[in-house]
Each structure stands twice: as C-alpha cells, then as structure tokens.
Amino acid sequence: MTDIDATDQAILRLLSRDATLSAASIGRSLGLTQPATWRRIKRLTDAGVLAGRRVVLDNAALGFGVTVFLGIRLATKGRTSLEDFERAVTAIPEVQVVQHVLGQFDYRLRITARDISDFERILRRRIMTLPGVGQVEANVMLSEERRPGPLGAAP
Missing domain, CATH: 3.30.70.920 (Lrp/AsnC effector binding domain/regulation of amino acid metabolism (RAM) domain)
Structure with a gap:
C-alpha cells in the first residue's frame, strides 16, 4: 500500500466524482501544477489505488428500466x-x-x-x-x- 496524503485524497475525491477531469483542471482546483498533479495520479495508478476510470451509463435512458x-x-x-x-x-x-x-x-x-x-x-x-x-x-x-x-x- 502506498502512503496517501491529504492532497492524494483530494485528487481521488475529484476523480471519483468526475473521472474525465484533466490533471490540469485538478491541479487548478488544488493549487498544484499540471505536472505535479499528473505525477501524483500516475503514482496512485501504478500503486493500484486508481484501478481504472469508468463511464456511468443511465440504464433507464438506454431502455433498461x-x-x-x-x-x-x-x-x-x-x-x-x-x-x-x-x-x-x-x-x-x-x-x-x-x-x-x-x-x-x-x-x-x-x-x-x-x-x-x-x-x-x-x-x-x-x-x-x-x-x-x-x-x-x-x-x-x-x-x-x-x-x-x-x-x-x-x-
């Protein structure tokens, strides 16, 4: 397990709410540079904390009620x-x-x-x-x- 600090937790919260956010936009929200944010996301991914990003489909809108x-x-x-x-x-x-x-x-x-x-x-x-x-x-x-x-x- 990797050490997860408060900044990593904030990144994870933002990505769990919207997985399409770019490293630049996450960095702007947290006062980090894009490269620093990207390195943190890569470290979390390499450590297996971020196991993927998903699109959430609306089943009802697709006809599955x-x-x-x-x-x-x-x-x-x-x-x-x-x-x-x-x-x-x-x-x-x-x-x-x-x-x-x-x-x-x-x-x-x-x-x-x-x-x-x-x-x-x-x-x-x-x-x-x-x-x-x-x-x-x-x-x-x-x-x-x-x-x-x-x-x-x-x-």
Whole structure:
C-alpha cells in the first residue's frame, strides 16, 4: 500500500466524482501544477489505488428500466461447479455484477432488463439453465442512491 496524503485524497475525491477531469483542471482546483498533479495520479495508478476510470451509463435512458438483484444458492457445491457457474453467468450480457458471497446465498447478481417480462425471459432462459443453480431469490430495485466512496464527498 502506498502512503496517501491529504492532497492524494483530494485528487481521488475529484476523480471519483468526475473521472474525465484533466490533471490540469485538478491541479487548478488544488493549487498544484499540471505536472505535479499528473505525477501524483500516475503514482496512485501504478500503486493500484486508481484501478481504472469508468463511464456511468443511465440504464433507464438506454431502455433498461428494471434492475434486479438475484441471490443464487448452488444446488451442488465444489470447485468445478463454482468455476462452471462463474464462467456461464459472466457470459450473460444483462448480468452486470457477479459477487461470490458468504451467507444465505452463494452468489449475488445485479441484472438489468428492459422490463419485468424481459427479466422473466432472462431468468427462465438464461439464469435457471446455468450449471448448478438451486435456489433463486429476486429483489427488484425501486430506487438507488449514490453514495460517496470511503474518502467521502469532495470539500
């Protein structure tokens, strides 16, 4: 782990809010030069603190109005069934997140669908046919509130 000072934290807060900010604009906000800011960003990237930059898509604007969280308990457990399940589930484009979890279920999936009928099709034709699927529990997302990361909101 790299040492992260207050300036690094401020850079991370700004980038977490808008990953398209340039080093020059971040530097101007923090009273740093563009090269000094760029060196800090490069150091954070090289250390693995910055693991990438993402574009956040508006699923509803793209016609995907339903998000469902699925808890899946595998019927059979073992190394082979976990690998087979993970390989198969990550190939389904509507599955946005696959989390291997500890608790009541073995996996938690985040699925986007156009509507409830589209979700039913995905569930019946894609999820329920995956290797090892046993119990499934669906929770439809009603709303989502974005929360700041562990560094909190930018000052």
